[in-house]
Amino acid sequence: MQPLTHADQQRQPDKLLLITDRTSPSNRYGPYVGEILRSEGLLTYQMEDLASVNEKLLAESCVAILTRCTITPKERDLLSNYVTEGGQLILIAPQFIWQTAIGLLPLPSAILDGYVKLAIREPFSRGLPAESFQFHGISQKWTLNGATALASLYSGPAGATACAAIALHQLGKGRVITFTYDVGECVAGIRQGNPRLASSKLDDTNFSIRAGDLFGAGWLDPTKEHIPQADIHQAMLARAIEFLSPIPLPRLWYLPGMARSILLLTGDGEVAPPEDFQAEIDSVERFGGHVTIYLKEDCKISPEQEAAWRERGHDFGLHPWAGPDATIQLQRQEWARMENWFRARYGHPSRTIRSHWLQWCGYTDTARVLADIGVPMDTNYVSTPPSHGKYMVGSGRAMRFVTEAGEILPVWQQPTHLEDDVLLRVDSGYKYNPISINLSTDEGVSLCTELLTSSAEHYHTPIMMNLHPPFYPRFAGAWLDRTLEFAHAKGIPLWNAKQWMDFVAARDAVQLKITGYDWKQNKLSFCLPAADGSADLTLCVPDYHEGKRISQIKRAGTPVERTSMTIQDKNYAVIPITNGELSFEVFYEPEA
Numbered sequence: 001m002q003p004l005t006h007a008d009q010q011r012q013p014d015k016l017l018l019i020t021d022r023t024s025p026s027n028r029y030g031p032y033v034g035e036i037l038r039s040e041g042l043l044t045y046q047m048e049d050l051a052s053v054n055e056k057l058l059a060e061s062c063v064a065i066l067t068r069c070t071i072t073p074k075e076r077d078l079l080s081n082y083v084t085e086g087g088q089l090i091l092i093a094p095q096f097i098w099q100t101a102i103g104l105l106p107l108p109s110a111i112l113d114g115y116v117k118l119a120i121r122e123p124f125s126r127g128l129p130a131e132s133f134q135f136h137g138i139s140q141k142w143t144l145n146g147a148t149a150l151a152s153l154y155s156g157p158a159g160a161t162a163c164a165a166i167a168l169h170q171l172g173k174g175r176v177i178t179f180t181y182d183v184g185e186c187v188a189g190i191r192q193g194n195p196r197l198a199s200s201k202l203d204d205t206n207f208s209i210r211a212g213d214l215f216g217a218g219w220l221d222p223t224k225e226h227i228p229q230a231d232i233h234q235a236m237l238a239r240a241i242e243f244l245s246p247i248p249l250p251r252l253w254y255l256p257g258m259a260r261s262i263l264l265l266t267g268d269g270e271v272a273p274p275e276d277f278q279a280e281i282d283s284v285e286r287f288g289g290h291v292t293i294y295l296k297e298d299c300k301i302s303p304e305q306e307a308a309w310r311e312r313g314h315d316f317g318l319h320p321w322a323g324p325d326a327t328i329q330l331q332r333q334e335w336a337r338m339e340n341w342f343r344a345r346y347g348h349p350s351r352t353i354r355s356h357w358l359q360w361c362g363y364t365d366t367a368r369v370l371a372d373i374g375v376p377m378d379t380n381y382v383s384t385p386p387s388h389g390k391y392m393v394g395s396g397r398a399m400r401f402v403t404e405a406g407e408i409l410p411v412w413q414q415p416t417h418l419e420d421d422v423l424l425r426v427d428s429g430y431k432y433n434p435i436s437i438n439l440s441t442d443e444g445v446s447l448c449t450e451l452l453t454s455s456a457e458h459y460h461t462p463i464m465m466n467l468h469p470p471f472y473p474r475f476a477g478a479w480l481d482r483t484l485e486f487a488h489a490k491g492i493p494l495w496n497a498k499q500w501m502d503f504v505a506a507r508d509a510v511q512l513k514i515t516g517y518d519w520k521q522n523k524l525s526f527c528l529p530a531a532d533g534s535a536d537l538t539l540c541v542p543d544y545h546e547g548k549r550i551s552q553i554k555r556a557g558t559p560v561e562r563t564s565m566t567i568q569d570k571n572y573a574v575i576p577i578t579n580g581e582l583s584f585e586v587f588y589e590p591e592a
């Protein structure tokens with residue numbers, strides 16, 4: 001390592017270094033780990049190719065993350081020397097050559113698509129699920145050889161092994177946290193389904209292939225769908241970074257303002273008359289909410305009517321179809337044509353979309369069609385069987401699609417959890433939709449209120465609803481009214497999909513730069529070079545860090561009032577983002 005200068009000793013290293021390797025086939029989900037960090041609000045990472053990593057770059061890093069790749073002994077030595085001298089390293093799915101450095105011994109076997117369980121006594125696990133949950137991808141089996149297990153590897157929901165899934169090891173003056181599975185591949189797999197099921201249909205209904213078919217054949221364990229499993233894997237990576245970082249790292253809050261959850265309201269309009277739309281809109285407006293309704297080409301909604309509803313804050317998008325025998329070719333051709341029709345008829349683009357029959361082709365082929373026609377958000381991942389209206393994709397958050405080759409597409413996947421005709425039966429006992437799980441209104445309302453409660457109290461993930469206007473006056477009206485009443489009473493915002501898309505885009509555009517951590521004054525400085533105050537974004541700064549607590553926060557030299565928020569058992573000081581160039585200093589004081 002290079003000797004530190006006097007100036008360096010005052011200043012803590014502050015880079016979050018994300019190391020990827022575009023020459024390594026096993027690294028295809030490496031850049032996607034960057035998407036995970038952004039989603040977790042950890043914006044200050046710098047992505048570097050393995051070939052350009054050197055001692056200087058490492059010396060400037062508060063935490064280095066090596067994504068899954070094949071490295072040489074020389075590269076391993078460079079990274080392990082960095083740790084020995086006091087560096088902090090996260091390894092994702094490491095090779096055998098790491099064994100002595102990470103306190104783990106590899107066994108000659110692996111687990112494919114298994115489970116992990118957090119070590120509940122470790123502070124690392126606080127606020128996260130105590131039961132086992134799924135991972136996708138492959139994990140080498142590693143036994144402990146000096147490291148501490150933060151999570152264990154399970155072969156099944158109750159299939160404990162003696163192997164670690166996440167392990168912490170002290171190496172010299174530094175520490176290593178190893179994730180034995182590929183977090184990027186795992187999150188993509190939980191969210192987007194099994195790529196090997198692409199274009200397979202798993203039921204005998206007359207409908208087309210849906211995104212939900214990617215989750216059949218055991219991919220989703222229905223006993224775990226109450227846990228947003230992908231979001232928890234992300235949270236564990238974020239927690240590992242916060243745990244290792246010698247400096248407190250500011251993060252962006254997931255949701256608008258200080259909201260703990262959000263209910264996103266949508267409805268597929270079909271060919272319902274305007275009165276049915278109006279009945280649903282009236283219900284939403286009674287609770288101060290807004291809804292997005294998707295329109296078919298043969299819908300009965302005039303441009304004047306649509307404009308009047310938009311004037312009141314509602315939103316409309318396209319409900320495209322490619323016929324009963326959809327193929328990707330038909331979809332590409334028809335959706336492009338319908339997008340032109342929509343834009344010409346209503347005078348604005350469709351910012352989000354849901355297809356009639358939830359048609360989905362290939363693994364990410366339909367997402368690529370959306371990229372081609374310029375629609376930035378998809379809502380087709382509706383929780384359908386094998387799911388029961390919970391977290392089929394293990395998430396409520398919007399993330400960009402990633403292809404099997406690791407290409408990140410400019411389209412957000414926003415899951416839909418609750419759909420009327422998938423959950424409810426008509427009062428006579430008749431299933432409107434053959435895939436309906438046949439709940440009564442009471443059971444349907446309980447499902448919604450439980451999901452919203454667990455989101456508000458634990459997971460802080462949006463919940464999206466699809467209520468078809470034609471079903472509002474028939475069998476789903478009471479279900480919607482009671483769910484809205486519950487959410488409203490809990491203070492959960494009721495947004496339409498476009499409001500949410502605008503928020504997601506604004507949050508994604510935030511730039512944040514740490515300008516230094518002064519070791520002597522315990523002072524963290526950071527700036528936002530061009531903040532957008534219109535999007536109701538919130539910054540969270542860890543209130544407690546290595547025995548010190550925040551004593552004061554200054555914006556441009558002036559003390560600011562702060563509120564605090566507890567997120568999964570950890571306290572943060574909360575600062576709203578306002579317009580312009582913002583610079584902050586956060587002062588910490590040793591606890592008395």
Ligand SMILES: [Zn+2]
Nearest residue numbers: 268355356357
């Ligand atoms: Zn439809």
